[in-house]
Amino acid sequence: RKEVEQDPGPFNVPEGATVAFNCTYSNSASQSFFWYRQDCRKEPKLLMSVYSSGNEDGRFTAQLNRASQYISLLIRDSKLSDSATYLCVVIFKAAGNKLTFGGGTRVLVKP
């Protein structure tokens, strides 16, 4: 089983709509969770860390469900500039601080 799994998409989203997608991770002994954003042929950029209580940053909301071993990202009022690949990233305990990436979920926001 892959360590971090994501639906590759693409999620085609009308501008202004809400989109949400999940990421599952295989190891219950996981330490930290993040969502990164990657534009085509660019570096991953931190979007937000994901905390146990869930957290919100503007139009973005992240949730963590440790019991079911998944995290989610919700984007409200989608903008054209939100079009990107969203990478789920996990730091597993006893794995140092290396980041383990999912394959990414591609989101395309259309006018």
Added chain:
Amino acid sequence: EPEVTQTPSHQVTQMGQEVILRCVPISNHLYFYWYRQILGQKVEFLVSFYNNEISEKSEIFDDQFSVERPDGSNFTLKIRSTKLEDSAMYFCASRAGTGKGTDTQYFGPGTRLTVL
């Protein structure tokens, strides 16, 4: 805002040649990393480096790879004898290691390595 820089942005080399990819991490950061991303695939961890030594490496990071921090600012990845399958985007990342958000790694823009 401080950022990680990498040079060159694109490197083309012949199979069997040595390449050195360069990174300048954020100045007060203590932990340094190399990742790679083959076109169309996920980002993969290669190696982490702290206190002038490798702290962890992946199976990909075999004897053909080495890392070095030759001075107080640069962090390099050397591939001794490149193979076709080494063609990928190589990302350097750094992490503060102390203070708030110590888990957060910041990525450089990457070096696209093409092995012919």
